[in-house]
Amino acid sequence: MRTADVLRLVTRALLTARLRSFLTILGIAVGIAAVSLLTTLGAGLQLYVLDNFSQFGSRIVAVNPGKTQTGGIGGLLSSTRPLSLDDADSLRSLPFVERVVPVVQGSGAIEFGRRVRHTDIIGGNGEMAAAWRFGIAQGHFLPVISGNSQPLAVLGSRVKRELFGDAGALGRFIRVGGERYRVVGVMASKGQMLGFDLDDIVYIPIDRALSLFNRPGLMEIDITYRAGSSAQQVAERIRQRLIQRHGVEDFSLTTQDEMLSSLNRILSLLTVAVGALGGISLLVGAIGIVTIMVTTVQERTAEIGLLRALGATRRQILLLFLSEALLLALAGGLFGLLLMALLLGVLALAIPALPISLSPFYLLLALLLAAVVGLLAGVSPAWRAAGLNPVDALQQE
Amino acid sequence: MRTADLLQFNLRLLLRQRFRTLMSLLAMAVGVAAVLLLTGLGEGARQFVLNEFSLLGSDVLIMLPGRKETSGGIPPLTGEGTRDITLEDALALERLGSVQRVAPLIVGNAQTHVGGRSRELLTVGTSAVFFRLRELVVRQGQALPVIPLQRAEPVAVIGSNTRRELFGHQKALGAWLRIGDRRFRVIGILDDRGESLGLDLSDGILIPVAAAQQIFNTQGMFRVFLQIRPGSPMPQARNDIQALMQQRHGGERDVTLITQDALLGAFDDILQLLTLGVGAIAAISLLVAGILIMNITLISVSQRTREIGLLKALGASARTVRLLFISEALQLALVGSVLGAVTGYGLLALGHWFFPLLPFVVSIWALGAALGIAIATALVFAWLPASRAARMPPVLALQGLAR
Amino acid sequence: MIRLVDLSKTYQLGDQPVKALDQVDLAIEAGEYLSVMGPSGSGKSTLLNMIGLLDTPDSGRYFLAGREMNALNEEARAAERNRRIGFVFQAYHLLERLSARENIELPLVLAGMAPAERRPMVDQIIKRLDLDSRASHLPRQLSGGQRQRVAIARAVIRKPALLLADEPTGNLDSHSGAEVIALLEELNNQGITLLVVTHDPAIGQRAARRLRMEDGRIIDDSGATQPPSADSRHAHR
Numbered sequence A: 001m002r003t004a005d006v007l008r009l010v011t012r013a014l015l016t017a018r019l020r021s022f023l024t025i026l027g028i029a030v031g032i033a034a035v036s037l038l039t040t041l042g043a044g045l046q047l048y049v050l051d052n053f054s055q056f057g058s059r060i061v062a063v064n065p066g067k068t069q070t071g072g073i074g075g076l077l078s079s080t081r082p083l084s085l086d087d088a089d090s091l092r093s094l095p096f097v098e099r100v101v102p103v104v105q106g107s108g109a110i111e112f113g114r115r116v117r118h119t120d121i122i123g124g125n126g127e128m129a130a131a132w133r134f135g136i137a138q139g140h141f142l143p144v145i146s147g148n149s150q151p152l153a154v155l156g157s158r159v160k161r162e163l164f165g166d167a168g169a170l171g172r173f174i175r176v177g178g179e180r181y182r183v184v185g186v187m188a189s190k191g192q193m194l195g196f197d198l199d200d201i202v203y204i205p206i207d208r209a210l211s212l213f214n215r216p217g218l219m220e221i222d223i224t225y226r227a228g229s230s231a232q233q234v235a236e237r238i239r240q241r242l243i244q245r246h247g248v249e250d251f252s253l254t255t256q257d258e259m260l261s262s263l264n265r266i267l268s269l270l271t272v273a274v275g276a277l278g279g280i281s282l283l284v285g286a287i288g289i290v291t292i293m294v295t296t297v298q299e300r301t302a303e304i305g306l307l308r309a310l311g312a313t314r315r316q317i318l319l320l321f322l323s324e325a326l327l328l329a330l331a332g333g334l335f336g337l338l339l340m341a342l343l344l345g346v347l348a349l350a351i352p353a354l355p356i357s358l359s360p361f362y363l364l365l366a367l368l369l370a371a372v373v374g375l376l377a378g379v380s381p382a383w384r385a386a387g388l389n390p391v392d393a394l395q396q397e
Numbered sequence B: 001m002r003t004a005d006l007l008q009f010n011l012r013l014l015l016r017q018r019f020r021t022l023m024s025l026l027a028m029a030v031g032v033a034a035v036l037l038l039t040g041l042g043e044g045a046r047q048f049v050l051n052e053f054s055l056l057g058s059d060v061l062i063m064l065p066g067r068k069e070t071s072g073g074i075p076p077l078t079g080e081g082t083r084d085i086t087l088e089d090a091l092a093l094e095r096l097g098s099v100q101r102v103a104p105l106i107v108g109n110a111q112t113h114v115g116g117r118s119r120e121l122l123t124v125g126t127s128a129v130f131f132r133l134r135e136l137v138v139r140q141g142q143a144l145p146v147i148p149l150q151r152a153e154p155v156a157v158i159g160s161n162t163r164r165e166l167f168g169h170q171k172a173l174g175a176w177l178r179i180g181d182r183r184f185r186v187i188g189i190l191d192d193r194g195e196s197l198g199l200d201l202s203d204g205i206l207i208p209v210a211a212a213q214q215i216f217n218t219q220g221m222f223r224v225f226l227q228i229r230p231g232s233p234m235p236q237a238r239n240d241i242q243a244l245m246q247q248r249h250g251g252e253r254d255v256t257l258i259t260q261d262a263l264l265g266a267f268d269d270i271l272q273l274l275t276l277g278v279g280a281i282a283a284i285s286l287l288v289a290g291i292l293i294m295n296i297t298l299i300s301v302s303q304r305t306r307e308i309g310l311l312k313a314l315g316a317s318a319r320t321v322r323l324l325f326i327s328e329a330l331q332l333a334l335v336g337s338v339l340g341a342v343t344g345y346g347l348l349a350l351g352h353w354f355f356p357l358l359p360f361v362v363s364i365w366a367l368g369a370a371l372g373i374a375i376a377t378a379l380v381f382a383w384l385p386a387s388r389a390a391r392m393p394p395v396l397a398l399q400g401l402a403r
Numbered sequence C: 001m002i003r004l005v006d007l008s009k010t011y012q013l014g015d016q017p018v019k020a021l022d023q024v025d026l027a028i029e030a031g032e033y034l035s036v037m038g039p040s041g042s043g044k045s046t047l048l049n050m051i052g053l054l055d056t057p058d059s060g061r062y063f064l065a066g067r068e069m070n071a072l073n074e075e076a077r078a079a080e081r082n083r084r085i086g087f088v089f090q091a092y093h094l095l096e097r098l099s100a101r102e103n104i105e106l107p108l109v110l111a112g113m114a115p116a117e118r119r120p121m122v123d124q125i126i127k128r129l130d131l132d133s134r135a136s137h138l139p140r141q142l143s144g145g146q147r148q149r150v151a152i153a154r155a156v157i158r159k160p161a162l163l164l165a166d167e168p169t170g171n172l173d174s175h176s177g178a179e180v181i182a183l184l185e186e187l188n189n190q191g192i193t194l195l196v197v198t199h200d201p202a203i204g205q206r207a208a209r210r211l212r213m214e215d216g217r218i219i220d221d222s223g224a225t226q227p228p229s230a231d232s233r234h235a236h237r
């Protein structure tokens, strides 16, 4: 039989029982819409989070004090074997290492004249902006120096606005934790990252930050490396060097690669999980197709007998009914995608910040899923139809 | 028609069309079971997390060094401020009228040695008060002694895992261990309470706060826990504490006070929203089941056109005919929902049996919502086909010509 | 053209075996016109279904155009039905949702013929059976006689060698019935082998060869008549 004829016969059958077909399609459509909407939102979230994390670049290895990283806050805790500035400096000579940034973070009062702002203070060095890929809006970042530093500060855009308004900040003196600092730069705006305002930060030299917070050691050392080496190799060299200096492994290493890929894994899993939740509706929709197809086969038994008498093979009968289920499901899939587009549109209007990423691949996947559902749901009724004895079937009313 | 007759009439029909009936029941049951299972899991997870993190009473405030202008954001968790919270601060806070107990806290990782063994352990410098605030139970020996905060008494209380790791089968109580270059005598071993989240003290070691200051070479506290005196209102106590700290820190407000409830409240909200969300997603399947019931009722009406004509000829009113079809759908929905509820709770109970940590929660609202939605959808979706049957002119219906 | 040897078929009715066909022997030449009569349940339909390859015998052999049919699998039997055999039923068995034209076209569609190729064939048969004005009507818009004409058109659209009609007039009034029989006989005159099962003695008598069945046996066979002319056989091969 020709494909066009199969399609014509099947559509005719579906159109004849219009309301029934529509309701069956609607059932699948709701399921497909649920699955595709949820996975789209999940994938959007995944992209958003990964984007947020990979904005710092991917060739980064972080060293934190402490072998055990309790709940990921190991760097914040005190340590009997702190990471020192000398530790950080010692890493510069390693092959492929590009930049080494010692980090300590705390909070304190920033004063300009009579204005005060309590906010985050990050201690770093002149390489920090480049290593973290932070842009400078005015002036320059902390200078790259060796030895003792000058009391210089760089302001996040929010801090600058709060303290100076529209007035210029470069060259002005501010107080950070009571000490006088000269403003040498203002950062470009970075926005929020997972609830943390990246613009509400003041950057000062690391040695001054350590004494300001009265802290014996660093919270973290970030190392970026040149292309041509793998994260593992660089991490291994860092490990060797620090063990050599400390005698034991009393620190932990995280590569951005690892972090991103494990984050990616978790988020993918989450996306699949919510998609699967939506899949429950699809399952019920599939039950609908099975029920309707079985009823259809029952009602059209005499017709099946006739077709067999006219020389239709079992395969052709199977094909006809399977196509019917498939067509129902595909129509459901298309309708479902339409429904999803509609809901996404409404969602995007209601929550403009929502990260939505529509990929044609996933849309095709949704249609494929619908097709698979149709085939699975249709196979048993179609099989039943094909297996009917033509003589008995003809006698059915 | 009498209800008993109606039920029996429907039952016959449903049994005749066994496959269709079974599938509708299955669809409804899947929907209801999914709603109950997912909300049950969500609610269970919520209670689990709340139990696990609720280590401090609601009358305990947590003080962090440093402050950030923007309230409502992430508090300054790093524990570093430009001015330390000192032991003297802690002592002064203790003298406040509205404060009952104060437990200063220094937390760090420290290399600990016993004989040839060496482990990096979570080391908490604190005082005896901490034991009462967190209701720590000492299985063997005693808690940290009640001594002036400034005294670096060389004693330690260790967690149960720490005991195993460091001492193996040897006797731990009374033995000496070394942290950094200082020696401590083990005076107590904590009960194994299986606290897994937050700070896991079974892998830790507790020493007097002054001793921790020495081994970590630091002055400032990481956190200070403050228990409010019973009867004194929380806002009042907050103000007192802030005022005292401001006065002691040269007129600057540079500490942050949070309650555990505030921290958990955000958690609780998120988890509740999540539970509601997954429940709603599952409830979509009930909508699909409703559509299926509508479809099946339609088919039932069209296949039983002659029967409708006959019933009308026998004197059945339009109302009775409608009731016939609606009650059929309702019966399906009810039986399906009950099956689904039993399955859903069965699976939850099974889950609880395999993972006893997960509480088994029967939330009445979820059950009510699931059953309510199931029955409402059945009613709404059966209405159209039933009305179609009710409207059929008897003569045409008898000839099977009505549509 | 058709040879049945010792053909038997037993059905299980409840726990009671029913011999629907009991060692039937029959030979039919191409172009013959047969009627089959007999009481209800005597096995007439079963015989027709056997010959039409819709049913399979328990024992015995069946040769169609010299080939043993019992050896064929189900797919091959379907192909044979499509190519060589046309069916006409008492209940018409038209697809309600398809127009008369589309119903007639079905065997060609099943055979996978291209639309351009099948259009002239359908046009021709519609013209021949006087269905022009009804071609686009749905079955329920047609009278019983018209419906059966559509069914006959469908049965012969592939120019089969064999036309099997199971009580084709059973649902019709006598006038329409006579028209249908006249049409079938006309087709037979053009060379098609015709087998008609009927309850109506008047119709049964018209056939050149008359079979009578009882309890699954052929108890009376008026015998083969004169062989059909060679040229008319050609027309329907």
Ligand SMILES: Nc1ncnc2c1ncn2[C@@H]1O[C@H](COP(=O)(O)OP(=O)(O)O)[C@@H](O)[C@H]1O
Pocket (backbone or CB within 6 Å): A391, A392, C011, C012, C013, C018, C019, C020, C038, C039, C040, C041, C042, C043, C044, C045, C046, C047
């Ligand atoms: N599919 C079947 N199952 C059981 N018994 C059957 C079946 N088909 C026919 N029969 C029985 O076989 C016998 C012959 O039937 P049939 O050929 O239809 O008779 P006729 O067409 O002469 O009335 C009858 O007794 C009938 O009950």
Ligand SMILES: [Mg+2]
Pocket (backbone or CB within 6 Å): C044, C045, C046
């Ligand atoms: Mg018969």
